[in-house]
Amino acid sequence: MKFRTFAAFVGPSIFLMVLFIAAPLVTVFLQSFQLNQPIVERVEVETCTPGFPAQKCVTEVKTQPLLDENGNVRTTSTWVGFESYANVLQLDRVAEAISDGRPGRILTIDFWKALRFTLTFTLVTLPLVIGVGLAIALAVNNLTRALRGQIIFVSLLPFIITPVIGALSIRWLFIGDGILTSLLESWLDRDISMFAQGWTIEAMMLFYRVWHVAPFAFVVFYAGLQTVNQDTLESAIIDGASRWERLRYVIIPHLMPLIVFIALIHLMDAYRAFEEVVGFSSQAHRITLQWLTYDYLTPDDSGNRSISRASASAMLTMVGIVILLIPLLRRSWRDHRGG
Amino acid sequence: MVTPKALRQPMSLRFGSAAFLAAWCFIAAFPIFWIAVMSFKTPVDAFAANPLDVVFGPETRARGNGLSVIDILAGLAMLFLAARLAMRWLPRMVARYSPPGLSVVGWIIGSLAFGIGFIVVFFVILPPILDVVNGMTGPLGAPVIGLTAEHYEAVWVENDFWRNFVNSLIVTTGVVTVSLTVGTLAGYGLARSGSTLAFWILIVALIFRALPHSVLVAGYLPVFINSAEMLRPILGENAPTLYGQPLAVIAVLVSINQPFTIWMLRSFFQNIPAELDEAARVDGCTHFQAFRWVIMPVMWPGVITTGLFSFLLAYNDFLVTSLLLDAQNQTMVPAIAGYFNRETTTTDQVEAVAAAVSITAPLFLLVMVFQRQIVSGLTAGAVKG
Numbered sequence: 001m002k003f004r005t006f007a008a009f010v011g012p013s014i015f016l017m018v019l020f021i022a023a024p025l026v027t028v029f030l031q032s033f034q035l036n037q038p039i040v041e042r043v044e045v046e047t048c049t050p051g052f053p054a055q056k057c058v059t060e061v062k063t064q065p066l067l068d069e070n071g072n073v074r075t076t077s078t079w080v081g082f083e084s085y086a087n088v089l090q091l092d093r094v095a096e097a098i099s100d101g102r103p104g105r106i107l108t109i110d111f112w113k114a115l116r117f118t119l120t121f122t123l124v125t126l127p128l129v130i131g132v133g134l135a136i137a138l139a140v141n142n143l144t145r146a147l148r149g150q151i152i153f154v155s156l157l158p159f160i161i162t163p164v165i166g167a168l169s170i171r172w173l174f175i176g177d178g179i180l181t182s183l184l185e186s187w188l189d190r191d192i193s194m195f196a197q198g199w200t201i202e203a204m205m206l207f208y209r210v211w212h213v214a215p216f217a218f219v220v221f222y223a224g225l226q227t228v229n230q231d232t233l234e235s236a237i238i239d240g241a242s243r244w245e246r247l248r249y250v251i252i253p254h255l256m257p258l259i260v261f262i263a264l265i266h267l268m269d270a271y272r273a274f275e276e277v278v279g280f281s282s283q284a285h286r287i288t289l290q291w292l293t294y295d296y297l298t299p300d301d302s303g304n305r306s307i308s309r310a311s312a313s314a315m316l317t318m319v320g321i322v323i324l325l326i327p328l329l330r331r332s333w334r335d336h337r338g339g
Numbered sequence: 340m341v342t343p344k345a346l347r348q349p350m351s352l353r354f355g356s357a358a359f360l361a362a363w364c365f366i367a368a369f370p371i372f373w374i375a376v377m378s379f380k381t382p383v384d385a386f387a388a389n390p391l392d393v394v395f396g397p398e399t400r401a402r403g404n405g406l407s408v409i410d411i412l413a414g415l416a417m418l419f420l421a422a423r424l425a426m427r428w429l430p431r432m433v434a435r436y437s438p439p440g441l442s443v444v445g446w447i448i449g450s451l452a453f454g455i456g457f458i459v460v461f462f463v464i465l466p467p468i469l470d471v472v473n474g475m476t477g478p479l480g481a482p483v484i485g486l487t488a489e490h491y492e493a494v495w496v497e498n499d500f501w502r503n504f505v506n507s508l509i510v511t512t513g514v515v516t517v518s519l520t521v522g523t524l525a526g527y528g529l530a531r532s533g534s535t536l537a538f539w540i541l542i543v544a545l546i547f548r549a550l551p552h553s554v555l556v557a558g559y560l561p562v563f564i565n566s567a568e569m570l571r572p573i574l575g576e577n578a579p580t581l582y583g584q585p586l587a588v589i590a591v592l593v594s595i596n597q598p599f600t601i602w603m604l605r606s607f608f609q610n611i612p613a614e615l616d617e618a619a620r621v622d623g624c625t626h627f628q629a630f631r632w633v634i635m636p637v638m639w640p641g642v643i644t645t646g647l648f649s650f651l652l653a654y655n656d657f658l659v660t661s662l663l664l665d666a667q668n669q670t671m672v673p674a675i676a677g678y679f680n681r682e683t684t685t686t687d688q689v690e691a692v693a694a695a696v697s698i699t700a701p702l703f704l705l706v707m708v709f710q711r712q713i714v715s716g717l718t719a720g721a722v723k724g
Contacts, residue, residue: 005626009528010540012521013597020594021547024558031561136363139356142348149710154364156706156713157371162655162672165695169370172377172692175386179373182388211366216717223718243352272551275657278676290658293553297560297662307561314554321549332542 032311035080084312111313114292118320121206121288122270128210129266130259133217138247140218141225152219159215167208167279174204198285205276205286213269217262224258225251267324289317371699378693379486382685385692396485406484407473417465421457429453490686490693500674500694506585507654507670513589514653515646518596522649523642525597526604527630531613541605544598552595556662563587563663583665591659596652600645603716607641608634644716647709654702671698 043064048057090109097105106112140151158166173180174194185192194200228251236246252259274290277283283291296310376393377385384396392398406414429449437445494500529537562569563581570579581587611634619629635642654672661673675698678691706713 006528006532006534006537009626009630010525010537013525013601014540016521016590016594017544017547017597020559020591021550021555021597024555024562025550026558027562028554028558031557036561132363135359139360139363142353142356143360151360151364152714153706153710154368156710157703158367160651160702160706160713161371161699162657162702164655164657164672164675165698166370168675168691168695169374172374172688173370175688177388178386179388179390179393211370215367219714219717223714243348268549274551274553278657290551290553293551293557294658294662297553297557305560307557310553310557314551314557317551318554321551325546325549328545329542332545 028311028314031308032084032315033079033081033308034077035084035308036077080308084308085316087309088312088316110287110292111289111316114287114289117202117286118271118273118288120202121209121273121276122267124206125209125213125270126263126266128206129213129217130262132210132214133262134221134255134259136214136218137221137225140222152222155215155218157215158211159213161212163212163275164279166212167205167276170204170208170211171280195281201280201282201285205273205280205282208276208279209270209273213266217266220258220262221255224255228254264328268321271320271324289313289320293317371703374692374699375696378490378689378696379488380689381485381487382689384485385689386685395483399485399487400482401485402487406486407482409472409476410469410482411484413465413469413472414461417461421461425453490690491697493686494690494694494697498690500671500697502667503669503671503674504697506664506668507672509585510588510592510660510670511650511653513585514592514596515649517589518593518600518649519642519646521593522597522600522604522645523635523638524630525601527608527634529601530605530608531616541602544601548598548602552658555591555595556659559591559663582663583668585664585668588660588663591663592653592656595659596649599652600649603645603648604641607638607645610641611637640712640715643709644712647705647712648716650705651702 041064042061044059045062046057046059048055050056088111090111093109094106094112097103107116136155140148143151161169172178175181181192181194192200194204232250233246236250241249272290273288274294277286277288277291283295287295293310293314296306296313299305373393379399380393380396381399381402383398384392387393433445433449437449529541560582566579566581615637616624616626616629616633619633620626624632656670657672657676660670661676664670664673671694675691675694678687678694
């Protein structure tokens, strides 16, 4: 294929990706070093209230934003270097907490709280998703053919459902005196409220993510199980391998590329966790890195969006993604050069 | 074929794996099934501690809303009939009346007509008839299961949820059409070119695939809000403010989706032997003609699968739409956040449940119709590595 034909085919897609992915990345990078502020002026205002024997007059200095001819607030952007990063990271408070000998207090700072939760979330769900997915795939493979279609249909439901709504549907089972909360209460014989403390919400969020992603792992592993070499399995049986040994030394090595694939996709997606926080309304207890950026981007009570802080936290989130991707990129570069 | 004795499984293992699967299916379907049940009850019943109360809804029944044994039997019979018609009669009618080569259009019209007919019969014609029958049969006609559609009515009619539905429809249609058009071209180009440039494009796309969407939105927001001023020198007075525009959101979602789309389509194109377009080229086609007249006709399964995943991305998105669309152009998923943020009364909560079920219902139908395509899409990326 000539270069010009190739360019004609790929051009529109590249154009979109450059305009809407690469360009925003650059602007976010620049924004994170800038600060947009409304220009304010200080005016002396004298306010008088009628009084006796003389008017009471108070002069005070007010700050008010400067407006342009259309009535919009005028803003300037100044280069502030790493100030936004410092605002997000709050390293002075971290140092203070460490020198006080109470490192737990680091977790009261939003960014570190979000980082802690995002990492726990990603690393705890990973083995669970792979384990549950593999178990379902093996069990379905064991089943009579007639039922497999129905099982796959039911299994796809948690995967296909809108993430926010999936999280909500689990939340509604527990909220207030919901049926599952009262079930737990009657088992444990004590009063439980699932949304009053962090760790119960965290457990529900972990459960939701496994429930949501395990079907994907299952479908991929199930497809992989169809191509297991039957001859190898038979020779393993002749050599006297037990059921467990066959699984451990024949089936799992065969599925290994798929396990790596699922793990990578899951790491990328779980690191970006966001919908859980919205669905479970957990922002008072547990937040994720992406939610932190989202929170900076939503207008606060006075209608301001803290764009520069959002950009700084977005760039910090990116660091994690880059670390995650390096091994993957190194491997595909090696494959490309070798192939 | 007789299973060799060594491969035969002990009873306990078979039983254990079946029990595990049953448990998984229960866990997978239960939350979705349960919100569907909740959405039809009065708030007291929907959030009752006793599951039987939620299912049978005594409070809802006490208010005179419910189904009798006859209603349930008639409803089930209707559903069975409808399913049989959809399986047997509909394909035949479509095959007979659709113009040759346009069976896709025939299917769309056929299923739309079938859906509307079903809604009319099931919700407009059936209830008055059953009311009369219930009145005549005495105890059999007394309601046993509480059921009310008032929350759906409140959500769709009073709260104007249909506006959000229309917005969702606009955004998803736009995203699917544009991303498939752009994506098939790029996927074909990438699959047929073995150059290092193509490799690097794919690798960069993979990095883009991993980006958190909030990073990108942080880049769009300031530009979109101020776009009228920024574009004025180029476009003159009618420069648009991109913030709040469904078209801008379509462009954003298409681009965010592009890395995934081209990877998936590329793997489908690679399954089509290159000899096919070489043959077309020998017969005198240009690359584009070969793509349009030889490759596309055999590519439909791949295109449909990729389209499904584009649809899911656009339909399920919360982050981009909630930040880039204003209230009047809001799609369904961010709109539901409005319900549970203001959940002051339990009625609001049940309305939120009803809205959630309304959003889930189309997805449910989607899995029913396209199960095979979804499965093939999930495995397409994995098997190729």
